[in-house]
Amino acid sequence: MIRFGLGLFLAVFLLLAQGAVAAPPPVEAYGKLPGVEEVQISPSGTRYAFIATEGEKRRLYVATADGQPLRLAEIGTTKVRGLEWAGDNHVLVTLSATVTLGPQFTTWRAELISVAAMNVDTGNIVQVFARHGDKVVNAVFGSYGTAQVDGHWYGWFGGRSCDSDRTGCYGIHNYEDLYRVDLDTGSLTIASHGRSDSDGWLVSPAGEVVARSFYNEKNGGWRILAGKEGDQVLAAGQNDFGGTSDLNFGRTADTVLVDAPNGATDETRGGYSFRELSVGSGAGPAGIDTSGMVTPIVDPATHLWIGETLRNDEQEKTFFAPALEARWRGARKAFPNNIVHLKSWSTDFNKLIVFTDGGDDSGTYWLVDIQKHSADPIGSQYPTVKSKDVGPVGMVDYRAADGLALHGVLTLPPGKPAKNLPLVVLPHGGPEARDYAGFDWWAQAYASRGYAVFQPNFRGSSGYGVRFRNAGLGEWGHKMQTDISDGVAELAKKGIVDPKRACIVGGSYGGYAALAGVTVQQGVYRCAVAVAGVADLSDMLIREHKITAAPTSSGTRYWRAFMGAESSTDSRLDPISPSIQASRADAPILLIHGKDDTVVPIEQSETMEHALSRAGKPVEFIKMNNEDHWLSREETRMEMLKAAVAFVEKYNPPN
Numbered sequence: 001m002i003r004f005g006l007g008l009f010l011a012v013f014l015l016l017a018q019g020a021v022a023a024p025p026p027v028e029a030y031g032k033l034p035g036v037e038e039v040q041i042s043p044s045g046t047r048y049a050f051i052a053t054e055g056e057k058r059r060l061y062v063a064t065a066d067g068q069p070l071r072l073a074e075i076g077t078t079k080v081r082g083l084e085w086a087g088d089n090h091v092l093v094t095l096s097a098t099v100t101l102g103p104q105f106t107t108w109r110a111e112l113i114s115v116a117a118m119n120v121d122t123g124n125i126v127q128v129f130a131r132h133g134d135k136v137v138n139a140v141f142g143s144y145g146t147a148q149v150d151g152h153w154y155g156w157f158g159g160r161s162c163d164s165d166r167t168g169c170y171g172i173h174n175y176e177d178l179y180r181v182d183l184d185t186g187s188l189t190i191a192s193h194g195r196s197d198s199d200g201w202l203v204s205p206a207g208e209v210v211a212r213s214f215y216n217e218k219n220g221g222w223r224i225l226a227g228k229e230g231d232q233v234l235a236a237g238q239n240d241f242g243g244t245s246d247l248n249f250g251r252t253a254d255t256v257l258v259d260a261p262n263g264a265t266d267e268t269r270g271g272y273s274f275r276e277l278s279v280g281s282g283a284g285p286a287g288i289d290t291s292g293m294v295t296p297i298v299d300p301a302t303h304l305w306i307g308e309t310l311r312n313d314e315q316e317k318t319f320f321a322p323a324l325e326a327r328w329r330g331a332r333k334a335f336p337n338n339i340v341h342l343k344s345w346s347t348d349f350n351k352l353i354v355f356t357d358g359g360d361d362s363g364t365y366w367l368v369d370i371q372k373h374s375a376d377p378i379g380s381q382y383p384t385v386k387s388k389d390v391g392p393v394g395m396v397d398y399r400a401a402d403g404l405a406l407h408g409v410l411t412l413p414p415g416k417p418a419k420n421l422p423l424v425v426l427p428h429g430g431p432e433a434r435d436y437a438g439f440d441w442w443a444q445a446y447a448s449r450g451y452a453v454f455q456p457n458f459r460g461s462s463g464y465g466v467r468f469r470n471a472g473l474g475e476w477g478h479k480m481q482t483d484i485s486d487g488v489a490e491l492a493k494k495g496i497v498d499p500k501r502a503c504i505v506g507g508s509y510g511g512y513a514a515l516a517g518v519t520v521q522q523g524v525y526r527c528a529v530a531v532a533g534v535a536d537l538s539d540m541l542i543r544e545h546k547i548t549a550a551p552t553s554s555g556t557r558y559w560r561a562f563m564g565a566e567s568s569t570d571s572r573l574d575p576i577s578p579s580i581q582a583s584r585a586d587a588p589i590l591l592i593h594g595k596d597d598t599v600v601p602i603e604q605s606e607t608m609e610h611a612l613s614r615a616g617k618p619v620e621f622i623k624m625n626n627e628d629h630w631l632s633r634e635e636t637r638m639e640m641l642k643a644a645v646a647f648v649e650k651y652n653p654p655n
Helices: 009-016 322-333 441-447 466-470 479-493 509-516 537-548 554-563 571-576 603-614 634-651
Strands: 036-041 047-054 057-064 069-076 079-086 090-100 109-119 125-127 143-149 152-159 177-182 188-192 198-203 209-215 221-226 232-238 247-249 255-261 272-278 294-298 305-310 316-319 339-345 351-358 361-369 374-380 393-399 405-411 421-425 452-457 497-507 528-531 589-594 619-624
Touching (some): 036 079, 036 339, 036 351, 036 374, 047 079, 047 374, 057 090, 069 090, 143 198, 152 198, 188 198, 198 247, 209 247, 221 255, 232 255, 232 272, 255 294, 305 322, 322 339, 322 351, 393 479, 405 441, 405 479, 421 479, 441 452, 441 634, 452 479, 479 497, 479 509, 497 509, 497 634, 509 528, 528 634, 537 554, 537 571, 537 603, 589 634, 603 619, 619 634
Parallel strands (some): 421 452, 421 497, 497 528, 528 589, 589 619
Antiparallel strands (some): 036 047, 047 057, 057 069, 079 090, 109 125, 143 152, 152 177, 177 188, 247 255, 255 272, 294 305, 305 316, 339 351, 351 361, 361 374, 393 405, 405 452
C-alpha cells in the first residue's frame, strides 16, 4: 500500500545533501540501496519525480523544476522497478513482489508486477487491476503506454482475464488481454482481446491499437500485424529464441519500428534488426541494423523514434534532429571528467535529467537546463561514498586463446599503484549482458579493500554484436569460461595483478562462472563466491520445461543452444555442471542465495552444498530470507556483500 504526505520531504533533501564522511566508508556503504534513483522529468519540464531510499523504506518524491516539493508517497519496503510520467500530472510507479500463485500452485513462486498511478495535484493513488479481482488477476503482464483521451488519462496494460470460475479468479486465461485503465478511477475496459500466441501491442498517442505482434512458442514463427484485429501483415519470419522484443512508432506516426528477429538459418541467428514499416503499405524495411549494437531512442511523450544508442563501451547516443543533437552534445560538455547517461528529457529537450558516474563520482543525478546553461544536482546514488573513496575505472582490451578480441572493465583500488595487485574477478550475469566502465557497487566495494577488480565481457555477452553473442553458443563451461581466465593472464602479463592472488565472485550466470572456475577449471583461483549461481545445468533445463509446460519453447531452445545440449538429459551437461564436478573443487567456496529467488531457485545452491560436503570440500552457505534474484532488499544486500568481502579477505588477503 502506498501512502502519501509532505512531512518528511525537506528532511530527505537535506539528508541527501549532507557533507562528506570523515572516515572511509565501511563495506556496507557500498551495499546500500541507491539513495536516489529512477529520476524522471515530466513532458513539459516543469516537474520531476524520483525514488529515495532510507534503510528499507522507499519514498516517491515529486517536485517542481526549481526544487519546490509537491508530493511525497510512502512506498515502504515494496520493490520499485521503474517510474514514468503520464502527462504532467500522473506519475506511474512499477513495483514487484514475490508471491505464491494461488492454492493450486502452493509450491510455485513468481515475481509479479504491479503499477500504481498517482495524481500529483490531488494525491489520489490507483493501483492497476487491484479492485477488479473478479475480472482480471491483480498483476500487470505488460505496459503499453499512456495517452489522454477525451480529457482523461489512461494507461494500457496486459492483464490475465478470469474465465467463468467464481472462486476468486483461479480460473484464468494463460494469455494476456489488453486493458485500458483510467489512471484516476482504476476503471477498465478491454481494448484488444489476446490469444495464446499474442506477444504485444502498439498503442498510439490517441489511444488506438495500431499494431500487434504474435509469436508461436512451438514452431518459432513470428508476425507483426497492423490494426486492433490484425488485418494486415507488416512483417513475418522465424526465430528459435523469441518474437519481437519491442514495438514502437518510427520517425513518423504512420510507421512502426519493429525490433524484428533474424532468421533461424542466418549466421546472425537469434539476433534482431530494426525495420521501419509503413502501416499503410507495410513497405520497408528502412534503417536496418543487423549487428545488434544499436538500440532506438523513443520519446516517451510522442512515442516517436528520435535517435539511437550505439552499444559500444561509451553507449554513445545520437539524435536525428540537429537541434536535439546539439543540445545533448552541449549537456555532455558540462561533465568533461565523468561518464554521462541521459535518463529523461522534456518534450522540447530544454530540460534533461542526466546521471554521471566514473572518475571520482559514485553516481549523481542532475537537472540540466539548456536555456539557462545550468546543471543542478538532484541527489547522489551513494551519498556516503565520497570522491576519495572511488577507485579509477577503465576498459581493458585483450585476446582469447583462439584469437577472439575481448574487452573487460578494470577497477583499481583508490590511491594505490596498478602493480602486482590482488585480484577479484567479477563476471557478469545473463550471460547475455555486459559490463560498462562506471561506478559498480560490487566492484568498488572490493576495490576499497585494496583489490583490483576485473569484469570480463566474455563471448556470449551482449553489446558487441550478434556474431559475438553467437560465439558463446555451446560454450558454457568451455570458451566462455576460459575467456575469463585469459583476461586474468593478460592483466598478469601487464604486471597489474598477481595471478597467484585471485578469487572469482559472481551472481546468477556470474555465480555459475565462479563455481565453474574452481571445479570445471582448476589452478586459477584461491576462492570462489557464488551468489544465486547455477550449479546443475540439467536441473535448470528441467525447470524451464516446467515453467513453460511444453516440451519445446523459445526459452528451452535458447538455453540448450547456449549450454550446447540437445535435452535436459544430454551427457554433455555433466562435465560443465559444478555440482557434478564438485569433487574436483580446488578452492574454498561460499554460496549465497535468496529464498525468494524465482529465476535461479535456491535448490541450485543447496544441491551444490550437498555435493561439496559429500566430497569433503570446504564450503559455506548463507541463505537470505525474503531476498530475490536481484538483491532488492537493503538488509540482505549488505549482508551478502559483507560476507562475500570477508570470505575473499580470509582466503586471499589484500596485503
